[in-house]
Amino acid sequence: MARPNWADDPSIPDEAILWRGIVSRQIRPNPRTQTDGVSQGAFETQELSVNVAAETTAAAVLAKGKRRGVEWRLWEFTAGQARSLGLIVDRDPESDDPSHAVIVRADAPGLRLRGSQAKQLAEIGRWASVSISPGPSSTVSVG
Amino acid sequence: MPGDVACRAEPMEHVPPVTFSRPPVVETVLGVQFLPLRRLTAPYAGLYWGEIRQDYPTQEVKSPLAPSVEAPSAPSETGIRFFAEPEVRCWFIDAEGAQLIQVQRDRFVRNWRKTGGAPEYPRYGWLRPAFQRDWERFLRFLEREDLGGPEVNQCEVTYINHIEQGAGWQSFGDLAKVLNLVARPESKESLPEPEMLVLNVRYGMPDDQGRLHVTAQPAIRRHDRKLVLQLTLMARGRPRSPAIGDIMAWFDLGHDWIVRGFVDVTTPRMHEIWGRR
Amino acid sequence: MIAAETSATLTGVPYATSPAPFIPYEGLSGDVILESTWAISPIRAVLELASLPENWDGYGSPSISVEVVNQAIRLVLDVARLGIDPLPEPFVGPTAGGGIILEWNLGKRELSLSVLPDGMVEHVKSDSGEPLEEGQATWALLRELVSWLVGPTDPRAA
Numbered sequence: 001m002a003r004p005n006w007a008d009d010p011s012i013p014d015e016a017i018l019w020r021g022i023v024s025r026q027i028r029p030n031p032r033t034q035t036d037g038v039s040q041g042a043f044e045t046q047e048l049s050v051n052v053a054a055e056t057t058a059a060a061v062l063a064k065g066k067r068r069g070v071e072w073r074l075w076e077f078t079a080g081q082a083r084s085l086g087l088i089v090d091r092d093p094e095s096d097d098p099s100h101a102v103i104v105r106a107d108a109p110g111l112r113l114r115g116s117q118a119k120q121l122a123e124i125g126r127w128a129s130v131s132i133s134p135g136p137s138s139t140v141s142v143g
Numbered sequence: 144m145p146g147d148v149a150c151r152a153e154p155m156e157h158v159p160p161v162t163f164s165r166p167p168v169v170e171t172v173l174g175v176q177f178l179p180l181r182r183l184t185a186p187y188a189g190l191y192w193g194e195i196r197q198d199y200p201t202q203e204v205k206s207p208l209a210p211s212v213e214a215p216s217a218p219s220e221t222g223i224r225f226f227a228e229p230e231v232r233c234w235f236i237d238a239e240g241a242q243l244i245q246v247q248r249d250r251f252v253r254n255w256r257k258t259g260g261a262p263e264y265p266r267y268g269w270l271r272p273a274f275q276r277d278w279e280r281f282l283r284f285l286e287r288e289d290l291g292g293p294e295v296n297q298c299e300v301t302y303i304n305h306i307e308q309g310a311g312w313q314s315f316g317d318l319a320k321v322l323n324l325v326a327r328p329e330s331k332e333s334l335p336e337p338e339m340l341v342l343n344v345r346y347g348m349p350d351d352q353g354r355l356h357v358t359a360q361p362a363i364r365r366h367d368r369k370l371v372l373q374l375t376l377m378a379r380g381r382p383r384s385p386a387i388g389d390i391m392a393w394f395d396l397g398h399d400w401i402v403r404g405f406v407d408v409t410t411p412r413m414h415e416i417w418g419r420r
Numbered sequence: 421m422i423a424a425e426t427s428a429t430l431t432g433v434p435y436a437t438s439p440a441p442f443i444p445y446e447g448l449s450g451d452v453i454l455e456s457t458w459a460i461s462p463i464r465a466v467l468e469l470a471s472l473p474e475n476w477d478g479y480g481s482p483s484i485s486v487e488v489v490n491q492a493i494r495l496v497l498d499v500a501r502l503g504i505d506p507l508p509e510p511f512v513g514p515t516a517g518g519g520i521i522l523e524w525n526l527g528k529r530e531l532s533l534s535v536l537p538d539g540m541v542e543h544v545k546s547d548s549g550e551p552l553e554e555g556q557a558t559w560a561l562l563r564e565l566v567s568w569l570v571g572p573t574d575p576r577a578a
Contacts, residue, residue: 021477021478021479023476023477023478025469025472025476025513025514026477026513026514028511028513028523029511030525031525032525032528032548032549039511039513039515039521039523040521040523040532040534040544041513041514041515041516041519041520041521041523041534042477042515042516043516044515044516044517044519044521044534045479045481045515045516045517046517048516049479064478065478068475068478069475069478070475070476070477070478072478112517112536114554115532115534115542115543115544115551115554116544116551116554118544119530119532119544119546119549119551120549120551123549123550169449170448170449243448254448256448256449257449305451315457338456338457339454339455339456339457341455360453360454360455361453361454361457361460362451362452362453362454363451363452363454363460363463363464363467364449364451365449365450365451365452365467366449368464368467368468370460371451373451373453
């Protein structure tokens with residue numbers, strides 16, 4: 001939700017893992033790592049929605065994506081990593097998602113993340129290690 | 144590409160009319176260029192739209208077309224013109240998005256394009272009177288609003304054809320099967336398959352009546368992303384006079400040249416695919 | 421005035437394409453005339469993005485406007501027109517704000533060209549994942565950027 005008064009929230013510690021849902025169109029091969037990477041374009045926006053992993057579960061986040069009609073893979077990085085790029089991390093709880101947070105530019109919270117910031121989020125992050133047990137009541141562990 | 148019209152252009156030999164049951168044409172243009180009507184400003188274009196809106200309910204504004212001159216003994220030239228007021232080109236589009244009138248200070252153009260709602264080429268026999276009707280309506284508007292009478296100095300007939308990859312050709316090395324203008328090298332030391340083909344050929348009409356431009360170039364079709372060979376034939380030249388009869392006579396000449404040109408530059412094999420009658 | 425007869429101009433857009441070669445008639449349907457086969461896949465990828473629905477990423481990203489699609493097509497054609505060979509095809513993808521991005525990796529060098537929702541084009545040059553330079557991309561800068569991407573390693577680099 002757009003707000004004029006974003007401020008970094010110190011209650012989200014630097015080591016807090018943040019999850020961003022990535023759809024298949026945003027996945028691109030990374031020849032340097034020989035693995036699937038993420039397009040920089042996945043982060044080129046003004047207010048980057050994320051979830052604070054410690055305050056939710058991967059299953060809940062993935063289910064949120066499904067309710068919105070998309071299949072996500074979760075890309076993760078820490079709040080400290082985002083802050084080191086000149087970004088701030090602020091809580092933005094939603095009625096159905098209290099772990100929701102938003103990343104914006106520290107120098108200009110209303111402006112789109114710089115290309116270099118988006119690039120680095122695509123570089124420093126990794127795929128969340130998520131395993132879902134088969135069966136009607138899925139349990140998810142983040143390893 | 145259809146041609147229901149028998150030859151009537153005096154310098155051309157009489158050739159029986161040519162029609163195709165499955166012509167690859169996707170767009171046609173009949174248009175005239177005239178000396179700029181200085182008083183035909185954007186608000187008047189809007190007034191004109193009011194008169195034709197029932198037939199052309201949608202409008203768009205585009206940047207204007209540059210003036211072009213098909214000089215008799217020189218290659219085509221594109222000119223530059225400056226006006227104090229901003230120039231616009233207005234599109235007036237019918238409900239199906241298939242018929243289109245374009246108006247600017249020095250141009251009146253009527254297009255047909257293939258769309259989902261209008262997949263069949265309507266034939267020159269239909270397009271010709273449709274242009275005449277719309278052109279005459281435009282002339283009446285100009286007269287009523289005292290905007291001047293257009294001195295037509297150029298007519299244009301254009302047909303754009305799409306020859307899909309897989310419908311007669313697969314690679315650029317196959318284009319000799321499509322176009323008579325392209326020949327396969329016979330030498331055993333021949334070059335590898337071409338990566339790309341772009342053709343631009345120009346033919347002069349007798350008695351300085353104009354030119355036929357034939358262009359063949361690959362294109363990606365936007366609506367289905369298919370690779371096609373876009374074969375464009377454009378006839379352009381000056382009518383005997385700005386009178387409606389001479390304009391229509393020039394259109395007939397241009398259309399004849401396009402039909403015969405199309406038949407000449409494409410192969411009998413493709414004619415069979417297109418259902419030549 | 422540019423010779424190309426039917427190109428619509430996006431006013432206020434700093435990225436200005438190279439002067440197009442003369443094509444007698446480009447047609448109304450916006451079909452993309454090609455001058456090289458290199459452009460086929462990237463153009464198709466751009467056109468595919470045109471059909472993304474609203475909220476395609478689950479975060480409310482808008483569908484991609486016709487203007488952005490057209491600008492991305494012009495950008496691909498301009499890159500093709502540079503004639504820099506060999507040049508691999510870029511990754512073509514949507515951006516979260518409703519733009520289109522072209523991304524290349526060549527060895528350690530990476531280049532991204534983003535068409536933003538307002539039609540402007542920005543670039544990021546990176547080496548081994550570290551951004552070196554970013555800013556507005558212009559047609560004049562395009563050759564320099566792509567040449568850098570495919571060029572030999574600077575022997576002076578550490």
